[in-house]
Structure formats: structure tokens, C-alpha cells
Amino acid sequence: MQEMYFYSAAKRCVIDSIRPDGKSMISGETFEQVKARVPDVQILTLEEASRALEQSVIDKVVTPITAAQFDAALEELPPTKWRVYGESESFMSSEPISGRVTTIYVRIGRAYFAFADVYTLTHQQIVDKVKACLH
Incomplete structure (x- = not known):
């Protein structure tokens, strides 16, 4: 049997794991009791919760930055x-x-951008995302 978790998208976190009797591991609360405290609570597998958390921190749009910010980030780490x-x-x-989400920095011509996304993106996928956000 796969282990299940209480997850909150609003809080961007796993609240607690669920015992075999359906109650939360730490406080012993039922789903209804957790829902009273955390209205958006969901029951997810660890993989589903991890994926939901990842999606919650990925930027849907890119942010323009300055050349100085781009250079500072390049020299930071x-x-x-x-x-x-x-x-x-x-x-x-x-x-x-x-998890797999990091900050990505991009220069296209003389324009600079940053956004959060998964580290598995290729350079072309990064450039395509920036161009899609600009149109």
C-alpha cells in the first residue's frame, strides 16, 4: 500500500503523513479535522505532492532583469x-x-530575463519560454 500525505497548495507543503487508520501521523487528526484548519487540504501520494509543490514554484511568466543583475547572478555561484x-x-x-526547480537566467540579444523552472530544460526550451511570454 502506498503511503499517503495531507498536502496544501496554498501553504505549498506536505502537512503530515497519513497513518493506516486515515489519521495524521503527528496530531492524530482526521481528514475533516485537518480540512477545518487547512481548507484546501488534499490527500496525495508523495510523488503527487512533490509534483504539485514543484508546479507551484515554477514561474508561468518571465521577469525582465538588468544586465547587471544577470552578471551578478553569473558570478554569485x-x-x-x-x-x-x-x-x-x-x-x-x-x-x-x-526539488528540481532553480532560477534560470537568460539573455536574448540585449534583453535579460529570469524565471524559476526545472533544471532539466534545454537552452532552446528556455529561449522558447521567454519568447512565448513576450508575445
């Missing part, structure tokens, strides 16, 4: 997946925000 192709450049922070 060793960059990960630093790529330069023609008029575009991207790298990722080596420090994750949560």
Missing part, C-alpha cells in the same frame, strides 16, 4: 548548464529553489 548560442545565452543557478 558556479553556473549550471551555461550555454551561449548566437544571440542567446542561458544558465541556471546551482542552488535549487525546491
